[in-house]
Amino acid sequence: MNWRQIPLGPLQTNCYLYTNGNKECLIIDPGGEAQKLTSIIQQQHLKPLAILLTHAHFDHIGAVDEIRNEWKIPVYVHKNEKDWLTNPSLNGSEYFMAGKIKASEPDHLIKDEGMIEIGNFKLRVFETPGHSPGSVSYYDIQSGIVFSGDALFAGSIGRTDLPGGNHETLLKSIHEKLLTLPEETLVLSGHGPDTTIELEMEGNPFLNGF
Template identity: 60%
Template sequence: MYTQIPLGPLQTNAYVLYNEKKEAVLFDPGGDGAAFVNWIREQKLTPQAILLTHAHFDHIGALEEVRQAFACPVYLHEAEKQWLLDPLKNGSARMGRQPIKTKPADHLLKDEGTLKVGSFSFKLFHTPGHSPGSVSYYVADENIVFSGDALFQQGIGRTDLFGGNHELLVQSIHNKLLTLPEETIVASGHGPLTTIGQEMDHNPFLNGY
């Protein structure tokens, strides 16, 4: 079971994945920390971890507030291990916003494959291009992939920010995400849910590659 919750000034999608025991993992707490924490408590959920798809400012704006509220570890790809500490790299200093600095991630992701976090199991894909450490978390049992800003409904992530690479992003999408079953739900960092099949058929950035 999962819930999509847009947060922060850019309405970045946070996601909450939870089970019948009310155990949960949280994806990309981008802002509105107090409201997000209150919602989790109202649902009587017990967060076991915060999983970051990448470390851009609009995905980490409420990270420290949420981490402290639930004392749960943070997972991030090692390619962006300095980004939580550096407002230039995470983009907060470049966008005319309050610079964001947090504590380091508790766990640095490196290898693709199975990732076990508490009661949850994911297939981890490194999907760089939007940023060097972008990752996607696939949950076969839920038929969903949390893709961050790699793939959107009829769009892909921007690549004009620090560490971005358009060609690499398109390769990541084709070689990793489009290999998933076509009915797989794509839970993107912005906008509505879509599916792998819909993007294979209708995404203008992918057709004809």
């Protein structure tokens, strides 16, 4: 499997193209700039299979409908945020001078932790709330990669001052779900550079003393 990080939208949210050897791909968090993302997918001759959302804040969903409609692919989001795509007050766009960003309802609701299989992609879903109530992380045990959304960043953690956020819940999620992964696991976050579980265990100042 190969991955490409593409910062998109007003907050330069990391979108990821996760690609297999058949040039099929999963699109994780298409946050905006649909035309740019579409051009990259076409230039690489990729075949998108699905859109996976780590959560449904406005900066992660801005290109959802255009990408979904272009390739006729389903959108996955956690059940706790099933109404966020259609509601600018829930997804936060109403409060961030970003315009009222919304998308159509999701096609699939993630109801529990466990495995999801799309084509030959097999990802384990971890519920990692705290930044938002429906935040999830997607872990590929074979590739040693976790897409952590806005839960865990290189040297930082997600903000918890938005509706539905909770600092203690986020720290619990990180410690119980992410830091228990193998130390060499590559962490692909919603913003900023990639990191590893080992680096965050050793040096992330927000995780000390929990």
